[in-house]
Structure formats: structure tokens, C-alpha cells
Amino acid sequence: MAPQTWFITGVNSGFGRELSEALLRRGDRVAGTVRKADSVADLAREFGDRFWTAHLDVTDGEEITRVVDRAFTELDRIDVVVSNAGYGLFGAAEEVSDDQILHVLNTNLVGSIRVGRAVLPHLRAQGGGRIIQLSSVAGQTAAPGASLYQASKWGIEAFMEALSHEVAGFGIGVTLVEPGGARTDFQSGSLRLGRPLAAYDNTAAAMVxxxxxxxxxxxxxxxxxxxxxxxxxxxxxxxxxxxxxxxAYDGIRAALTERLADIEPQQELAYSADFPE
Known part of the structure; x- marks a missing residue:
């Protein structure tokens, strides 16, 4: 297979780092975005001009557009775009602050939407490509203590699924990746907690x-x-x-099964809410 060019947000850690290392070692080219340039200095030294980097804060919409435009201009063609940058916010709904809520949604949801929108004109112009969105088992399940993280992932799942139908005719494929827990540095670098409230100490929400x-x-x-x-x-x-x-598989399957069990008995009631034929 001929070498490909990948654009990946958040390559300094987690799946962004794992993907970058694997791709570079097999001979592909990676355009990676980071918040701190020195966090990937080792990759830059080892792989030289096959590892293109740029600073990117995905909560900055104007910077997203600038970086995406520059990557496509300088690298000519990008085959795969991986929207990976994000983090986990956990705690009962009462335990997280308004600022924390806005930041996790601006990062995981709005930031990913903006990355997707920014790459579309380029992918259409080159006749196709692939968008890969890092979601999570949390994109299809709901658990106490994860309501805000899951809100961000459910939101990006809906956006990307709808987008997949909008752009299929342009040769652009869209994939949502839904991993379960993995032994990355997520715990130490990408996980934030709300301020614990004693009222939740002995509840399921405290498990997070x-x-x-x-x-x-x-x-x-x-x-x-x-x-x-x-x-x-x-x-x-x-x-x-x-x-x-x-x-991830067991959790998502159980969640979908439970949802179907909830709605299927309501068919007659649902149909009765329409105007008579």
C-alpha cells in the first residue's frame, strides 16, 4: 500500500500519540497538532519532514481554520483526518462548575465539529478522504458521574452520523471510534474531576x-x-x-438493548399521536 498522509489533532498523548508512532514507523506521513511543541520533540527528531506539526487549541475556531488550511496547502493532499483532541470530565452534575461544562463541550463537541467543518472543503476538492472521530463507549451509554463527558460524546456522535450521510456522495467516509477504557495516559493527563460534594459520597456517581x-x-x-x-x-x-x-462492546450492546425495550411497547401510543389518516 502506498504511504498515506494523516492529519491528527492532539498527537502528544493518548490515541493521538499511539496512532502517530504506528503510522510514522510504517512509512506514512503525519500532520499532528499539539498544545506544546516540546511534547513531540522526540518524534520530530526521529522522523524529520514526515512529521509535520502545528500548535492548535481546538477551542479556538479561527486557529482551527488556519492550521487546517496550512496543512492541506503545504502537504498537498491529506488522506485521513483524525479528530482526537479531547479529555474526560467526570463527577455528578452538581459537582462540576459552569466553566468546566463550557470548556469540555467547547473542546470535545464544538472543537470536533469545527475540525470536521474545516476539512470538508479540502476533502471535497481532492475528491474524497476519510474522517475518523474519536468518541468513546460513553458516546452510546449513560452512567452516573459521567453526564457531562457523555453529553459531549453523544453530541459528536449525532453530528458525525448525520455528516456521514451529507458527504458520502463526495467520496468522504466518516467513522466514529468507540473504545472502552484503555491503558493510555488518560488517567494522568486527560482526566478531570468536579469538586466532590459530600451528598454524593455514597452514591453510584462517586465511583468515578x-x-x-x-x-x-x-x-x-x-x-x-x-x-x-x-x-x-x-x-x-x-x-x-x-x-x-x-x-465497550458489552456496554453499548446492553444500552441499545435496554433502549429498544423501553420504546417498543410504546408503538401504539406513538402512532396514536398523529392526525388520523
Whole structure:
């Protein structure tokens, strides 16, 4: 397979870092965005001009447009865009502040929407490409203590699913990646908690406070997950969803089954709410 060019946001850590290392080592070219340039200095030294970098804060819409435009101009063609930058905000709804709510939504949801919109004119002009959006098992499940993180992921799932239908005719495929917990540096670098309230100490919402403890060891292998994401680009048509990890598959399947069980008994009532034929 001929080398490809990937644009990936947030390559300094997590899946962004795993993907970048795997792609560069197999001979592909990566355009990666970071908040701190020195966080990927080792990759720049090792891979030289095959690793293009730029500063990007995905809460800055104007900067997103500038960086995307420059990447496509300087690299000519980008085959795959990975919208990866984001983080986890956990805590009961009462425990997170208004500022925290706005920031996680501006990063995970609005930032990802802006990245998707910014790349579309370029992908259409070059006759197609692939958009990969990092979501989560949290994009289809709902658990106490994760309401705001899940709101950001449910939102980007809806946007990307609708977008996939809008752009299919241009040869642009869209894939939502839904991993379960993985042993990345998410716990230490990309996880934030609200301010604990005693009222929630003995409730299910308090369980998320354990996520930052060293003994919490997710089952997901980030290297295997990154390999599956890379392999998905060879699938045509693009898979709309890529579920990775036992916890993700079991959790999503249970959530969807429960939702169907909730609505199916309501068919007669639902139909009765229309004007008579």
C-alpha cells in the first residue's frame, strides 16, 4: 500500500500519540497538532519532514481554520483526518462548575465539529478522504458521574452520523471510534474531576472518583486499538462505528438493548399521536 498522509489533532498523548508512532514507523506521513511543541520533540527528531506539526487549541475556531488550511496547502493532499483532541470530565452534575461544562463541550463537541467543518472543503476538492472521530463507549451509554463527558460524546456522535450521510456522495467516509477504557495516559493527563460534594459520597456517581487511582487498570490495549483504527481506513465503505474493547462492546450492546425495550411497547401510543389518516 502506498504511504498515506494523516492529519491528527492532539498527537502528544493518548490515541493521538499511539496512532502517530504506528503510522510514522510504517512509512506514512503525519500532520499532528499539539498544545506544546516540546511534547513531540522526540518524534520530530526521529522522523524529520514526515512529521509535520502545528500548535492548535481546538477551542479556538479561527486557529482551527488556519492550521487546517496550512496543512492541506503545504502537504498537498491529506488522506485521513483524525479528530482526537479531547479529555474526560467526570463527577455528578452538581459537582462540576459552569466553566468546566463550557470548556469540555467547547473542546470535545464544538472543537470536533469545527475540525470536521474545516476539512470538508479540502476533502471535497481532492475528491474524497476519510474522517475518523474519536468518541468513546460513553458516546452510546449513560452512567452516573459521567453526564457531562457523555453529553459531549453523544453530541459528536449525532453530528458525525448525520455528516456521514451529507458527504458520502463526495467520496468522504466518516467513522466514529468507540473504545472502552484503555491503558493510555488518560488517567494522568486527560482526566478531570468536579469538586466532590459530600451528598454524593455514597452514591453510584462517586465511583468515578476512583478513575485517577493507580490501581485502576483498564483492560484495553492502546496499541491494538490504534492498529484497528488504522486498518479501518482500508474498509470500503467506511464503517460508521468502530467498537474497541470488551467493555465497550458489552456496554453499548446492553444500552441499545435496554433502549429498544423501553420504546417498543410504546408503538401504539406513538402512532396514536398523529392526525388520523
Amino acid at each position: 472518583r476512583n478513575l485517577q487511582k493507580p490501581e485502576f487498570r483498564p483492560a484495553g490495549d492502546p496499541k491494538r486499538m490504534a492498529a484497528a483504527i488504522i486498518d479501518s481506513v482500508e474498509q470500503h465503505p467506511a464503517p460508521l462505528r468502530l467498537v474497541l474493547g470488551r467493555s
